Amino acid sequence: MSNDIPLALYFHWPYCLSKCPYCDFNSHVAASVDHERWRKAYRAEIETLHHQFPDRVISSVFFGGGTPSLMEAHTIAQITGDIARLWGLGDDVEVTLEANPTSTEAAKFADFKAAGINRVSIGVQALNDPDLKALGRHHSAAEALEAVAIARRLFERFSFDLIYTRSGHTLKAWEAELRAALPHADGGHMSLYQLTIEAGTQFQTLYDSGRLTIPEDDLAAQFYDLTAAVMEDAGMPAYEISNYAKAGQESRHNLAYWTYADYAGIGPGAHGRLTFYGGPNAQDAQAAAAHTRIATRAHKAPDIWLKTILDVPQGSTAGAPASAPYSAFQNPEILTPLMQFEEMMMMGLRLRRGVDLDAVHARTGIDPKDHLNHAAIAALCADGYITQNGTIIALTAKGMPVLNAVLRAILL
Numbered sequence: 189m190s191n192d193i194p195l196a197l198y199f200h201w202p203y204c205l206s207k208c209p210y211c212d213f214n215s216h217v218a219a220s221v222d223h224e225r226w227r228k229a230y231r232a233e234i235e236t237l238h239h240q241f242p243d244r245v246i247s248s249v250f251f252g253g254g255t256p257s258l259m260e261a262h263t264i265a266q267i268t269g270d271i272a273r274l275w276g277l278g279d280d281v282e283v284t285l286e287a288n289p290t291s292t293e294a295a296k297f298a299d300f301k302a303a304g305i306n307r308v309s310i311g312v313q314a315l316n317d318p319d320l321k322a323l324g325r326h327h328s329a330a331e332a333l334e335a336v337a338i339a340r341r342l343f344e345r346f347s348f349d350l351i352y353t354r355s356g357h358t359l360k361a362w363e364a365e366l367r368a369a370l371p372h373a374d375g376g377h378m379s380l381y382q383l384t385i386e387a388g389t390q391f392q393t394l395y396d397s398g399r400l401t402i403p404e405d406d407l408a409a410q411f412y413d414l415t416a417a418v419m420e421d422a423g424m425p426a427y428e429i430s431n432y433a434k435a436g437q438e439s440r441h442n443l444a445y446w447t448y449a450d451y452a453g454i455g456p457g458a459h460g461r462l463t464f465y466g467g468p469n470a471q472d473a474q475a476a477a478a479h480t481r482i483a484t485r486a487h488k489a490p491d492i493w494l495k496t497i498l499d500v501p502q503g504s505t506a507g508a509p510a511s512a513p514y515s516a517f518q519n520p521e522i523l524t525p526l527m528q529f530e531e532m533m534m535m536g537l538r539l540r541r542g543v544d545l546d547a548v549h550a551r552t553g554i555d556p557k558d559h560l561n562h563a564a565i566a567a568l569c570a571d572g573y574i575t576q577n578g579t580i581i582a583l584t585a586k587g588m589p590v591l592n593a594v595l596r597a598i599l600l
Contacts, residue, residue: 192245193243193244193245193450193463193465194244194245194246194247194444194449194450195241195244195245195246195247195275195449195450195451195452196246196247196248196249196250196441196444196445196449196450196451196452197237197246197248197249197250197271197451197452197454198249198250198252198441198451198452198453198454198455198458198460199230199249199250199251199252199256199267199454199455199458200214200252200253200254200453200454200455200456200457200458200486201226201251201252201253201254201255201256201258201259201455202214202215202216202253202254202455202456202457202490203215203216203217203218203221203253203254203255203258203490204216204217204253204254204255204258205217205255205258205288205290205326206324206326207324207390208323208324208325209323209324209389209390209391209394210323210324210351210383210384210385210386210389210390210391211386211389212386212387212388212389213253213254214254214456214457214488215253215254215255216254216490218490221258223259223260223262223263225494225498226259226263226494227262227263227266227267228497228498229493229494229497229498230263230266230267230454230455231266231267231270232497232498233454233497234267234270234271234274234454235270235274237452237454238274238275241452241462242274242275244275244450245275245276246271246275246276246277246281247281247282247440247441247444247449248281248282248283248284248440248441248444249267249268249271249277249281249282249283249284249441250283250284250286250441251264251284251285251286251305252286253286255286255287255288255293256285256286256287257285257286257287257288257293257296257300258288258293261296261299261300261302261303262303264285264300264303264304264305265302265303265304267304268283268303268304269304272304277304282306282307282345282439282440282441283304283305283306283307284305284306284307284308284309284439284441285300285305285307285308285309286308286309286310286311287300287308287309287310287311287335288310288311288325288326288327289310289311289312289327289331289332289334289335289336289348290326290327290331290335291327291331291334291335293335294331294334294335294338294339297335297338297339297342297343298342301342301343305343306343306344306345307343307345307346307347308339308343308346308347309346309347309348309349309379309439310332310335310336310339310346310347310348310349311325311348311349312332312335312336312348312349312350312369313325313332313349313350313351314329314350314351314354314365315329315332315333315350315365315368315369316329316365317329319354320332322354322355323351323354332348333372336348336372337372339375340372340374340375343375344375345375345376345377345437346375346377347375347377347378347379347439348369348372348373348378348379349378349379349380349381350365350366350369350378350379350380350381351380351381351382351383352366352380352381352382352383352411352415353382353383353402353403353407353408353411354383354402355400355401355402356401357402357403357411359407359410359411359414362411362414362415363414363418366380366415366418366419367418370418370422370424373424375437376424376433376434376436376437377424377431377432377433377434377437377438377439378419378424378431378432378433379430379431379432380415380419380430380431380432381430382408382411382412382430382589383402385402408589409589412588412589413585416585416588419432425540426540426585426588427539427540427541428442428446428538428539428540429538429588429589429591445535446535446536446538446539447535447536447539448461448528448531448532448535448536448551450462450463452484453484453485453486454486455486455493456486456487456488456489456490456492456493457485457486457487457488457493458485458486459483459484459485459486460483460484460485461481461482461483461484461523461531462481462482462484463479463480463481463482464479464480464481464482465479480522481522481523481528482520482521482522482523483520483521483523484520484521485519525552525553525554526552526554526559528551528552528554529548529552529554529556529559530599532548532551532552533548533595533598533599534595536548537581537582537583537591537594537595538591539582540582540583540588541580541582542575542580542581542582542583543580543581543582544579544580545560545579545580545581546579558600559599559600560598560599560600561597561598561599561600564597564598565581565598568587568594568597568598572584572586572587573586573587573590573594574587574594
């Protein structure tokens, strides 16, 4: 049976205190939330998922959003309790909660730890109050650092985020800010993101009208290079395009995405990638020669997602096909071998260690010789954007900021 196959679990909490002007995530502002209904829905989905995948090993659990630190700790305790009861939840399993560093939410960190959280990822975003205000954040820089200090006291592993290439940002200011942040990052992990203008956001409206400017491509590349150099010098090199860590402190949950492991997305708008070995109804890993991998996406609207879960009779899957792993998703898509090949390349190249073409071939049955532009690979190697060592292709520091262009060049 497939009791040696890892499964990562993602739970999406869709609510925030307000919508940040740069954010295009599936997040919503609500006057009130019925926490009991959300608990029931999450727990129902866990039961249905376990029915389809009873013998997996849970490798990580991640509560994302939205702002999941607005959840009640009791909700998280019931979710982690159900996971432990159904699959087992070892002490070494990473259980992460994304959190905002307002004083109210940081005060709940001890309750979250008691509920089963053993790692927090804190959305600091900036270390000066004017920029935090411009980013639509509700915390001050002092509150952010206090939240990080609380996390340091309570959790062996934690991370926090910062955003660079903000409006008016200079290289000098960013280096000073980053170096000021490093002494607080002894949890060994930081996520450092370039601000991008996402479609449909308030920042896009401001950018298109000329009322918002950010560093453009050439200067943005200098920001990236500076970030990589400072973090390398601090002993926290990039292990992924926007993530930096000491050895052993990498986000295990996010590595499941980048290494193309199975993960289930529970909650409105959550995505998943799930493999049925031996076909949709078989769980024998020895029959992996005939397997079905599907892409799932739950309904995006929170109210519809809740209704879909809670109004379905127990044991039903709301008319979903036989291969459906749980009930509240729209049109699960069977991924062809070629689609899997392309996804493995796109995700694997995000990692500093790169992607092993032999592993991709073994997983998908697709021969890379037939679907990669080897002349383009040679040219990109010569220009210093990628390296190829045997069957392993990896981006260089120069290539990481232009991953999408590299992919367009090498995928046939």
